[in-house]
Amino acid sequence: MSSTAMAPPVAAAPEPAAQARRPVLCVRGLHKSFRKREVLRGIDWDVPAGRVIGLLGRNGAGKTTLLRCLLGLSPIDAGTVELFGEAMAEPGGERLHRIGFVPQTFDLFPWMKVRAYLDFTAAFYARWNHALAARLLADWQLDPKQKIGELSQGQRQKLAIVRAIAPEPDLLVLDEPVASLDPQARRAFMAELLELMRAPGKTVIFSTHITADLERADADIALLRDGAIVFTRPLGELRERMKRVVLARAQGWTQAPAVAGLLKATLKGPEAQLLVEDPQPDSLQALAEREGAALRIEQPTLEDLFVELA
Amino acid sequence: MRAIWQLWLLPLRHAPLAAALLQSIWLAGAVALGSVPWTGEAAAWMAAMLIGAGIWLWSMLLGMDLRGVCQPDSLLLPGFRRRLAGIGLLHLLQWVLLPTALGLLLGVPHALLAGALLLLLGAFGLASGSERYLNLLVWALFVLAGWKPGLAVQVARALAASPWAVPLALLLAVLLLRLALRNLLHVEDREIDSSPLENTQLGRSRLRGADGAPARRGAVGKRILKVFDATAQYAMAQALARWRARPSAQRRMVLVRRLLLPHDNPQAIALRLVLVAVLVSFYVVVAMHRQHFNAAAVGAYAILLGLTRFPRLGQGMRRMRPNLADLYLTLAPATRADYQKTLTDALLVLVPITVLTTVAYTALGIVFTHAAAPWRMLLDALLVGTGASLVALAVHLIGPEGRLGRAVVDIAVTLGAMATYWGGYWLLGVLGYAIGGAALALVTLGFGIAVWLGAQREYQRRTPCFDAPLE
Numbered sequence: 150m151s152s153t154a155m156a157p158p159v160a161a162a163p164e165p166a167a168q169a170r171r172p173v174l175c176v177r178g179l180h181k182s183f184r185k186r187e188v189l190r191g192i193d194w195d196v197p198a199g200r201v202i203g204l205l206g207r208n209g210a211g212k213t214t215l216l217r218c219l220l221g222l223s224p225i226d227a228g229t230v231e232l233f234g235e236a237m238a239e240p241g242g243e244r245l246h247r248i249g250f251v252p253q254t255f256d257l258f259p260w261m262k263v264r265a266y267l268d269f270t271a272a273f274y275a276r277w278n279h280a281l282a283a284r285l286l287a288d289w290q291l292d293p294k295q296k297i298g299e300l301s302q303g304q305r306q307k308l309a310i311v312r313a314i315a316p317e318p319d320l321l322v323l324d325e326p327v328a329s330l331d332p333q334a335r336r337a338f339m340a341e342l343l344e345l346m347r348a349p350g351k352t353v354i355f356s357t358h359i360t361a362d363l364e365r366a367d368a369d370i371a372l373l374r375d376g377a378i379v380f381t382r383p384l385g386e387l388r389e390r391m392k393r394v395v396l397a398r399a400q401g402w403t404q405a406p407a408v409a410g411l412l413k414a415t416l417k418g419p420e421a422q423l424l425v426e427d428p429q430p431d432s433l434q435a436l437a438e439r440e441g442a443a444l445r446i447e448q449p450t451l452e453d454l455f456v457e458l459a
Numbered sequence: 460m461r462a463i464w465q466l467w468l469l470p471l472r473h474a475p476l477a478a479a480l481l482q483s484i485w486l487a488g489a490v491a492l493g494s495v496p497w498t499g500e501a502a503a504w505m506a507a508m509l510i511g512a513g514i515w516l517w518s519m520l521l522g523m524d525l526r527g528v529c530q531p532d533s534l535l536l537p538g539f540r541r542r543l544a545g546i547g548l549l550h551l552l553q554w555v556l557l558p559t560a561l562g563l564l565l566g567v568p569h570a571l572l573a574g575a576l577l578l579l580l581g582a583f584g585l586a587s588g589s590e591r592y593l594n595l596l597v598w599a600l601f602v603l604a605g606w607k608p609g610l611a612v613q614v615a616r617a618l619a620a621s622p623w624a625v626p627l628a629l630l631l632a633v634l635l636l637r638l639a640l641r642n643l644l645h646v647e648d649r650e651i652d653s654s655p656l657e658n659t660q661l662g663r664s665r666l667r668g669a670d671g672a673p674a675r676r677g678a679v680g681k682r683i684l685k686v687f688d689a690t691a692q693y694a695m696a697q698a699l700a701r702w703r704a705r706p707s708a709q710r711r712m713v714l715v716r717r718l719l720l721p722h723d724n725p726q727a728i729a730l731r732l733v734l735v736a737v738l739v740s741f742y743v744v745v746a747m748h749r750q751h752f753n754a755a756a757v758g759a760y761a762i763l764l765g766l767t768r769f770p771r772l773g774q775g776m777r778r779m780r781p782n783l784a785d786l787y788l789t790l791a792p793a794t795r796a797d798y799q800k801t802l803t804d805a806l807l808v809l810v811p812i813t814v815l816t817t818v819a820y821t822a823l824g825i826v827f828t829h830a831a832a833p834w835r836m837l838l839d840a841l842l843v844g845t846g847a848s849l850v851a852l853a854v855h856l857i858g859p860e861g862r863l864g865r866a867v868v869d870i871a872v873t874l875g876a877m878a879t880y881w882g883g884y885w886l887l888g889v890l891g892y893a894i895g896g897a898a899l900a901l902v903t904l905g906f907g908i909a910v911w912l913g914a915q916r917e918y919q920r921r922t923p924c925f926d927a928p929l930e
Contacts, residue, residue, distance in 0.1 A: 217925070220788075221795075222784050222787070222925045223925070223926065224922050239793065239794045239795060240787070240791065240792055240793070240794065240795065240798070241793065242791055242792065242793040243791055244791070245787075245788050245791035245792075246791045248788065250784075250788055252781075252784065252785075254781065257782065257785060258718065258782055258785075260688070260691070260721060261695075261718070261721075262692060265692060265695050265696065265699075268699050269695065269699065269714065269717075269718060269789075270785075270789050272699060272702050272703070272706075272714060273711075273789045273790060273791070274789075312785075
């Protein structure tokens with residue numbers, strides 16, 4: 150027998166460091182619907198400067214919609230979005246040039262050649278790292294004379310990344326940027342991303358399903374579920390505080406045992422697998438003895454956490 | 460059976476008005492055929508004409524839709540080819556077998572030959588719907604008939620009397636069907652997408668298939684597109700070089716235009732005019748050498764050709780929405796209205812381009828028709844072309860999003876512009892160049908500018924949209 154039970158969402162933990170810094174992004178009560186389907190239901194979210202934020206959520210959770218709303222590419226129904234301390238009611242001129250964006254689908258200009266497209270874009274930017282763009286084109290084997298329409302999906306994704314990184318933006322927003330990349334390109338991209346992050350005040354928000362990349366970037370994890378940001382926490386803190394508690398006994402379980410900090414319980418054969426925040430080993434040990442079960446406390450991977458919480 | 464039904468419904472979904480009309484034509488043809496015992500041979504002729512035209516156009520519509528459906532992925536569906544055969548059989552039954560059987564039952568003369576010709580027309584329609592170059596065959600027939608009309612009539616009569624006519628028609632139909640099926644079931648790479656606002660077409664033909672994919676081009680079409688593309692790349696490089704040398708608002712606008720309207724650079728415009736001149740010369744000299752055209756009608760046709768650009772613009776702007784998100788971030792406008800204004804300012808260049816094109820087409824028409832009042836036609840084209848272009852740009856920019864609404868707007872603007880051209884031609888003739896010209900300018904330019912300013916305000920008021928259109 151296997152059953153699952155969801156505990157209430159995790160409350161967002163106060164983050165003193167974030168309070169001390171002015172957030173790059175501040176969202177309050179953001180609502181967005183498509184026709185009658187409400188996708189975002191009152192998002193409240195602060196993103197501090199100088200962090201890499203991994204936005205996690207299941208397919209259809211609204212990650213793409215949220216990112217597009219943040220940049221003013223999709224109108225919002227209610228709420229406010231502040232970027233760099235100013236409301237996004239209007240794009241605000243040069244503020245947009247402080248943002249790099251890699252969309253999920255690469256609807257660039259298929260009739261343009263790679264070189265012409267980058268030259269065109271660079272012409273409008275006061276800051277454009279030509280050397281970086283040239284190096285990335287060479288490293289990622291993008292032919293400047295090729296038409297964008299002739300590029301494969303992965304190559305288009307690389308080009309979109311080059312275009313987003315070359316202006317050395319203060320905020321980089323990436324919507325599943327590595328979905329079509331091969332492992333080499335993915336690693337190279339992550340290396341570039343980390344290099345970019347070395348400069349002070351740079352912030353990255355990226356949605357992805359590849360949790361290994363978030364671990365490599367030591368990202369803060371923001372979880373989008375049911376149209377709301379359930380929590381934003383540093384990865385280290387998540388690892389430290391979230392544990393999988395396994396209670397096993399021969400006769401199995403008819404219901405999940407009551408445990409303080411329980412987030413989700415799964416009953417599987419003789420085992421009760423509990424995802425617990427800040428587990429208390431002593432009280433768990435006492436519970437195991439009371440129930441005649443063997444106790445095991447494990448460290449879940451980020452992917453496990455995502456599967457359990459998303 | 461459900462899959463076959465869905466395939467049969469394709470033309471109704473794609474072009475409901477045309478499909479309903481063609482089904483009504485079939486019904487009218489069947490009624491005419493059924494009334495032969497009472498009304499005589501004239502009704503049989505009427506039925507043959509109606510059903511013949513109906514099967515040709517319906518098959519063409521079906522061919523266009525099947526071209527969109529027959530993608531490599533669809534060919535992997537279980538029983539896909541069998542279902543295609545099913546729709547073919549249904550088509551054959553409705554348009555060929557039933558009318559032929561009815562004709563034979565009623566003792567209509569040449570019923571069997573008519574049936575074979577219906578099959579031939581259906582096969583031709585299907586083939587030309589999936590491969591547009593086959594329409595050139597009709598041209599070839601017109602050219603031949605135009606050279607020797609007497610001979611053409613004799614050949615037609617001899618064929619009708621010959622016992623070989625039916626087998627010959629059936630053989631040709633089979634060959635065309637084979638060609639159509641080969642094209643439909645042939646797996647090939649998709650064409651590279653071009654700018655939705657591109658302007659490499661010379662007539663009113665479609666740029667995209669029913670599925671929204673770029674229309675397939677033949678070898679000559681691909682070569683011409685390459686030349687257009689070369690001019691676009693050169694124009695962009697020039698614009699970038701000028702911008703780098705001395706950035707200015709004007710040069711920034713040129714850059715945006717080179718991106719949005721890649722084929723509206725001076726070289727491409729000149730190339731388009733030359734190609735149209737060549738085609739028109741061929742058409743007039745070879746195909747229609749025996750006919751005499753009314754100069755004013757040719758002038759109105761030039762207006763119609765000039766305005767063909769704008770429906771594509773409206774459709775293209777919708778298709779380009781996701782691409783424009785990148786341009787939005789690149790331009791970094793201070794306000795959304797600024798961004799919208801940049802777009803309208805960039806697109807306004809289409810007005811002088813359209814006027815230039817229309818005047819050039821009119822001049823070409825003047826030469827070929829030996830028009831008696833060339834200056835009158837040119838002035839008329841200049842004034843009406845300007846006003847109509849402003850109106851067309853305005854309504855296609857802010858007009859309805861639905862296909863039907865767009866079609867209605869297109870027809871209204873085109874017919875309105877043609878009617879205005881004829882009115883203007885008459886006015887210039889009655890009141891003279893000075894007074895007539897001033898009156899015409901007041902009406903056309905006044906109306907055009909007023910509509911454009913209103914549309915521009917409305918467009919700037921709207922929030923930019925970067926979501927892909929749902930249709």
